[in-house]
Amino acid sequence: MADERLKKLGDFIQGQRKLAEMSIRQLAKAAEVSNPYISQIERGLYKPSADVLRAIGNALGIxxxxxxxxxGLLDEDEAPPTRVEEAIRLDDRLTTDQKETMLSVYRSFTGPSRPIG
Amino acid sequence: MADERLKKLGDFIQGQRKLAEMSIRQLAKAAEVSNPYISQIERGLYKPSADVLRAIGNALGIxxxxxxxxxGLLDEDEAPPTRVEEAIRLDDRLTTDQKETMLSVYRSFTGPSRPIG
DNA sequence: TGGACGTGCTAAATATACCAAGCACCCGCT
DNA sequence: AGCGGGTGCTTGGTATATTTAGCACGTCCA
Structure with a gap:
């Protein structure tokens, strides 16, 4: 496996971890792996096994x-990625006003143009 | 990982291989792994890595x-409560800063702490 | 008969995923 | 100053995923 891919995966995980506001140790504990291993994965040193990936995904809420x-482990390019607008609209923890707020923020970020679909 | 699962996976792969009318060696070559390894996977002796699984899937047309x-590597029933967060984090039309902004807005709406586990 | 081919499997060696211990650093206390 | 607790990272070892060589059994064909 190209280590370029591993690097990309590591960067992605690190980005998601930071967005989730977790430390390496928190993530490691949640995913039930060691903390150095998370560090190593994030730096693209290793090719994690399938269930470690799954555990990390769960821990990150992804x-x-x-x-x-x-x-790059699913070549099938089906299965549309989750949509922000849809997710916001469907979230029952948000009030209608809150949904409108978030949607308008989102649209201001992404511009007026319609999303791809 | 429960070796029961590994056995089930192995049986599944073997079944698919036979339906595809391939020998172990043919599958091994197509998936670019060694033939004994396929044999071992089919008998549930080892836990193949994610990209070996992908390669096997491709080779079998699955x-x-x-x-x-x-x-058992896609839980499917995990992590539904974090859909909005996930959607935001994965949106490639947003910059990291914008993601952070939206996440903090979202969190302020839904309450401060939302640990994953 | 015999050997050139197929099949799946075994065994021993190598590569590497993964972990426990611990270092170096930064910070908020007291 | 010095502790206690946070951060990410390094090192060395163990466990295990993966491979290379080769076995034992079939079948077909000369």
């Missing part, structure tokens, strides 16, 4: 599928 | 996703 796709 | 699911 669907394993998204992780696999990022890791 | 969607990797189906394979992962068979292997």
């Amino acid at each position: 669907s394993s599928e998204a992780l696999y796709r990022q890791a | 969607s990797s996703e189906a394979l992962y699911r068979q292997a």
Whole structure:
């Protein structure tokens, strides 16, 4: 496996970890692996096994599928990635006002143009 | 990982291989792994890495996703509560800064702490 | 008969995924 | 100053994934 891919996967995991505001040790504990190993994965030193990937995905609140796709482990380019707008609209923890707020923020970020689909 | 799962995965692969009318060696060559290794995987002796699984899936003309699911590596019923967060984090139309902004807005709406486990 | 081919499997060696211990650093206390 | 607790990283070892060589059994064909 190209270590370029591993690097990309590592960067992705690190980015997601930071977005989730977790430390390496927190993630390691949640994913039930050692902390150095997370560090090593993030730096692209190792090719984690399938169930370690799954555990990391779970710990980060990312669907394993998204992780696999990022890791280049699902070539099938079906299965549309989760949509922000849709997810916001469907979230029952948000009030209607809050949804509108988030949607308008989102649209201001992404511009007026319609999303791909 | 329960070796029961490995056995089930192995049986599944073997079944698919036979349906595809391939020998172990043919599959091994197509998946670019050694032939004994295929044999060992089919008998549930080892836990193949994610990209070996993908290669086998490709060689057999099976969607990797189906394979992962068979292997119990896609939980599917995990992590639904974090859909919005995931969608935001994975959106490639947003910059990291924008993601952080939206996440903090979202968190302020839904409450401060939302640990994963 | 015999050997050139197929099949799946075994065994021993190598490569590498993964872990425990611990270092170096930074910070908020007291 | 010095502790206690946080951060990410390094090192050396063990466990295990993966391979190379080769066995034992079949079948077909000369």
